[in-house]
Amino acid sequence: MSKTVSQSPGQESPPDTDVATRRAFVWAALGAAGVCYAGAIGYPVYRYLASPVERAEAESAVTEVTLKDAQKLPLGSVLMFKFGPRPSMLIHHQDGSWVALSAVCTHLGCTVQYQPARNVIHCACHGGEYDPVTGKNISGPPPRPLTRYVAKVTDTGVVVSRT
Amino acid sequence: MKALSSIYTWADERLGLDDLLHFAQKKRVPEHAHSAWYYWGGISLFFFLVQAITGVLLLIYYRPGPDAFESTRQITYEIHFGWLIRSAHSWAANLMIAAIFVHMFSVFFMKAYRKPREFGWWSGMVLLLVTMVFGFSGYLLPMNELAFFATKVGLDIPNSLPVIGHKIATLVRGGPEVNEFTVQRFFALHVVVLPALFIPLLGFHLWLVQKHGNAVPPAEEAKPPAQRKSIPFFPNFMMKDLAMWLIALNVLALLASMFPWDLGAPADSLKPAPTGIHPEWYFMSSFQVLKLFGQWFPGAAGEALGMILFTLGLVMWFLIPLYDPSGKSGQRARWATYFGLFALSILLVTTIWAYAALN
Numbered sequence: 001m002s003k004t005v006s007q008s009p010g011q012e013s014p015p016d017t018d019v020a021t022r023r024a025f026v027w028a029a030l031g032a033a034g035v036c037y038a039g040a041i042g043y044p045v046y047r048y049l050a051s052p053v054e055r056a057e058a059e060s061a062v063t064e065v066t067l068k069d070a071q072k073l074p075l076g077s078v079l080m081f082k083f084g085p086r087p088s089m090l091i092h093h094q095d096g097s098w099v100a101l102s103a104v105c106t107h108l109g110c111t112v113q114y115q116p117a118r119n120v121i122h123c124a125c126h127g128g129e130y131d132p133v134t135g136k137n138i139s140g141p142p143p144r145p146l147t148r149y150v151a152k153v154t155d156t157g158v159v160v161s162r163t
Numbered sequence: 164m165k166a167l168s169s170i171y172t173w174a175d176e177r178l179g180l181d182d183l184l185h186f187a188q189k190k191r192v193p194e195h196a197h198s199a200w201y202y203w204g205g206i207s208l209f210f211f212l213v214q215a216i217t218g219v220l221l222l223i224y225y226r227p228g229p230d231a232f233e234s235t236r237q238i239t240y241e242i243h244f245g246w247l248i249r250s251a252h253s254w255a256a257n258l259m260i261a262a263i264f265v266h267m268f269s270v271f272f273m274k275a276y277r278k279p280r281e282f283g284w285w286s287g288m289v290l291l292l293v294t295m296v297f298g299f300s301g302y303l304l305p306m307n308e309l310a311f312f313a314t315k316v317g318l319d320i321p322n323s324l325p326v327i328g329h330k331i332a333t334l335v336r337g338g339p340e341v342n343e344f345t346v347q348r349f350f351a352l353h354v355v356v357l358p359a360l361f362i363p364l365l366g367f368h369l370w371l372v373q374k375h376g377n378a379v380p381p382a383e384e385a386k387p388p389a390q391r392k393s394i395p396f397f398p399n400f401m402m403k404d405l406a407m408w409l410i411a412l413n414v415l416a417l418l419a420s421m422f423p424w425d426l427g428a429p430a431d432s433l434k435p436a437p438t439g440i441h442p443e444w445y446f447m448s449s450f451q452v453l454k455l456f457g458q459w460f461p462g463a464a465g466e467a468l469g470m471i472l473f474t475l476g477l478v479m480w481f482l483i484p485l486y487d488p489s490g491k492s493g494q495r496a497r498w499a500t501y502f503g504l505f506a507l508s509i510l511l512v513t514t515i516w517a518y519a520a521l522n
Binding site (some may be wrong): 028037040044047048049050051054 | 220223241242243245247248412417449
């Protein structure tokens, strides 16, 4: 201890560039570990929150719905039903034809209504109107026609399927 | 980097971030042979944060009332990773209570309750009691068999109190039996009332720690100031604290994923209680004391006596800063140490006894 040796500060510690790379390495390793932890916590939480979304998506994969006893629907009236998760409508027109349409307005997603007196499909939210036979948008803001399904009448009900 | 520092400067001019940083760097934490105990308050806080986050996640799918068991079953078996969230919530609840117990006893043996830290001790004790009510109310929410009987027994204890006991028990239960009304009111207690009490109290507790700094044990206090060591709070102590949080997180992750919390059978008031049924470990000591007094003294008198003794002990424990006779700093408070050791051994012995009596 009594010996006095003059020592420059650079002698004991490695050169500056080494310190810099070591520091960068430690930061990179910490960052990588942080990303791993964020992923290990974030992924389960995301899947947990998304569970009902996945279920609804599985439901919307439905391609056919059988509406029991729907063949008894009177002329000029409508039956609301769910095609997968989507509200839909089955219309029995005065001329005896059957039309199945999605009941979700193509403007902002409200559920539309069939008005037999005026023979139009009307959306109460922003006044959009559709043709009740083809589903074509005829007035107001809707940008697209309503999705049409195929309706097949049997002895026991009406089978609605995708086109 | 330049953009980041200019954002920092912008925020600093408006929020005074530099002042905070300087303050944190100036703050020092004592370092000595017993400083490992300083981490336990922080670990308790960490588990509380886990409880808040996993609790909100469970709230997204849990439905109290008649659907309580069914929604818990859905969380456990149908919702992706629901079992993990629920398991983490149950495990962290137990770890939080364990960490608080360690924290409390270390504070006690370091005599950190002495002037000027009395309010720290009292607010901490109330926080522990609120945490135990959290545990008791949360235990019922899945409405499984164990929850049903634990709550039934737990609420039968005040029944042995004369005059008001029965009224209290019926009111808390929402009727003569544990049913969906009990779940609904325990739910309100668990997710609204208790957090509303806990969070401001925790703020007060942390503010006091900030105001008075860490207490040092009497042996350390006896040393001349020049011989006492300390480290800066920022970044040294904070880094160590965060390392502890990381360990706590890893322990929780291992326990929650390797030992997923059981769902059990749905509660059925017509089914007899399963053999060997017992409360959670943190109620085992009081469970055993009540059982012993019930055996020693016949009828409700024994239970009432046990409750009175337990309450008296708790009150003495609570008031220790007021009557610890060698309460002046720098002196070893032997008598308080013996009292602490006595309380700790009673807790341990009755808990072990209770578990041994199960078999």
